[in-house]
Amino acid sequence: MSFTGISANRQELLQIAEAVAREKSIDKSVVIASIEEAIQKAARSRYGADHDIRVFIDPKSGEMTITRHVTVVPDEELENEYAQKSLTEALKDDKEAFAGKEYSEILPPFELGRVQTQMARQVVTHKVREAEREHQYEEFKDRVGDIVNGTVRRVEYGNVIVDLGKGEGIMRRDQSIPREAFQVNDRIRAYIYDVRRETKGPQIMLSRAHGGFMAKLFAQEVPEIYDGVIEIKSVSRDPGSRAKMAVLSNDNSIDPVGACVGMRGSRVQAVVAELQNEKIDIIQWSPDEATFIVNALAPAEVSKVVLDEEEDRVEVVVPDEQLSLAIGRRGQNVRLASQLTGWQVDIITESQDSERRQKEFAERTALFQEALDVDEVIAQLLVTEGFTSIEDLAFVDENEIAVIEGFDEDTASELQARARDFLERETAEQDAKRKELGVEDGVLDIQGVTMPIAVALGVAGVKTIEDLADLATDEIRGGFEQKGGERVRVPGALESFNLSVPDAENLILNARIAAGWIEAPVVEEVEEAYEEGDLAADADAEVTDLEVEGGEADADATTEQ
Structure with missing residues (x-):
């Protein structure tokens, strides 16, 4: 664009502006405004930077007008005598002058020197580039x-x-x-x-590695997805190797997996070809978390699923011969299933699960034998009936013990009495140990602190309310630190209690309130209506067992509250 003489052909100026606007896909007015600013900057360079010089180019005729403006200001606000005029001075020449009134004069056209031409080019280039970038952003931000x-x-x-x-x-x-x-x-x-x-x-x-890329490719190949009849719920990919996609049909008459595969695999093969032969597992999505996890681990068979909702972890039990298939090459299958479902998946074999259950059974049997001073048969009966701790036995309704085969009310009463005596002795021993460790009584008054927790805190050197208030979550639950360039596990004071992050945070918060460091939060009374069948907010983790028979999984969900 030439700026050598601004009195050049007016139509040529408009033609140049139109050509630049068309080439850069921006509005012509933006180009004209950039030319105006460029010539304005050059004029100020010629007449003085303090002058208020403005340039206007008529977008229809191309005629250019250069004007210099002087604004009337109150006497005390006069700062620039080139662009401003005091009210007193203005009134000498114009009786109708007032603060804010502008006077303008038209300046004659002038030839731009080499430096001014270069400056004008830079201004126009910069402004056009900014407009082009803004146009690109507006063009793609919604895409x-x-x-x-x-x-x-x-x-x-x-x-x-x-x-x-x-x-x-x-x-x-x-x-x-x-x-x-x-x-x-x-x-x-x-x-x-x-x-x-x-x-x-x-x-x-x-x-091309994003999960959304594969989902969009299927939307292009499968009309039912484009129309919203079939919904892609989640996608996980190991780009170029393998992927899993969960789909749901909003029409019971349409099989979502079959529709995505297509006749003889035509639809899925079109996507596979675009993704460099990436193997794709298409899975039926299910609102039941356990069923969905089982589907996600296909082609491996699953015997049982145990969910821990607090930690977002799931333990999956598979037949021994299915272990390598469930894990997949370099852990690929379980990793993709974890990404697809949003759960941390841990896989164990049936033999490992059986061995663990036998070990737990033996440990609980030994605990009941020692604590209640009963023989092995009675202890095993209690464990078989689902009692896992002395507390369970001590405070459960007596009838739940009496209905056990071979027991009566007298036996139930005696067992509960022995359980409570054991707990009292244990509490007394723990309290003595707490005092020996120097843990002050006030620590026990903090909400969430039990006697075993107080003892564990004492062992870790936490003896006062202030000590507990000063801890971080990782110091309670355990965490990792960098030592010598390696990531090392650092145990927490209450790591053996398996506290969740919210529980650990609440423990610290309660200690800080008790220490007077912060004020207790105000709890507003909110009326909550619970419909029949709703679960309490403090329910324990849901445990779901899936017994797989004949390739079909039936979910038996049990929620302990």
Whole structure:
């Protein structure tokens, strides 16, 4: 664009503005405004930077007007005598002058020197580039989650720069499919997972490894997904190797898995080809967490599932011969299942589960024998009936013990009396140990602190309310630290109690309230209506056993409150 003479052909100026606007896909008014600013800056350089000089280009005729403005201000606010005029001075020449009134004069056209021309070019280039970037951002900011087609412009250190026509996207190395190499001018399909506004221009982030890319490909191949009849609930991928996708049908007459596979696998094969032969497991989604986890671990068979909702962990029991299949090559199958379901999956074999159960049975039997001074048969009966601790036996309704085969009310009463005596002796011993460790009585008054917890705190050197209030969550539950460049496990004071993060946080909070460090939060009374069948908020972790027979899994959910 030439700025040598601003009195050049007016139509030529408009033609240049239109050409730049068309090439950069921006509005012509933006280009004209940038030219106005460029000439304004050059005029100030010629007449003085303190002058208020304005430039106006008529967008229809191309005629340019350069004016200098002087504004009337109160006498005490006069700061720039070139662009301002005091009210007193203005009244000498104009009886109708007032603060805020503007006077303007038209300046003659002038030729731009070499420095001024260069300055004008820089201003226009900068403004046009800013407008172009803003246009690109507006063009792509609402297209996050879409698949776009482009051409590879260049490859830099594994990152692929893609020409998208109205913008330029970048696919970083970790967002590409392994072993997939692109050359300049190759056609490419990618998924927009983020659009960021940055100083160097909008960053359009592309991916072929994102789970959304596979989901969008299926939406293009499967009309039922595009129409919303089939819903993709979640996707997990090991790009270029294997993927799992959970689908749900909103129409009972349509099989979601079959619809995604297609006739003779035609639909899924089209997606597999685009993903460099990535193996895809299509799984039926289920609102029942246990059933969904079983489906996600396919093709492995599952015998039992135990959920721990507090920790978002699930223990899966599989037949011994199914262990390697459930885990998958390098843990791929269980990792993908964990990502798909959102649960941390731990897999054990039936023999390991049986061995653990036998060990627990023996330990509980020995505990009841010693604590209650009973023979092995009675202790085993109690364990078989589901009693896991002396506390369970001591405070349960007496009739629940009396109904055990071979027991009567007298036996139940005697067993409960022995259990309570044992707990009293144990409490007295623990209290003595607490005092010996120097744990003050006030620690026991903190909500959440039991006698065993107080003893454990004393062993860890926590003896006062202030000591407990000063702890961090990791110091209670245990955590990891970097020592000598290695990640080392550091045990917590109450690690053996398996406290959840919220429980540990509440313990610290209660100690800080008791220490007077903070005020107790105000609890507003809220009326809550519970419908029949609702679960209490403080329910224990749900434990669900799935017995798999003939390839079908039946969920038996038990919630202990």
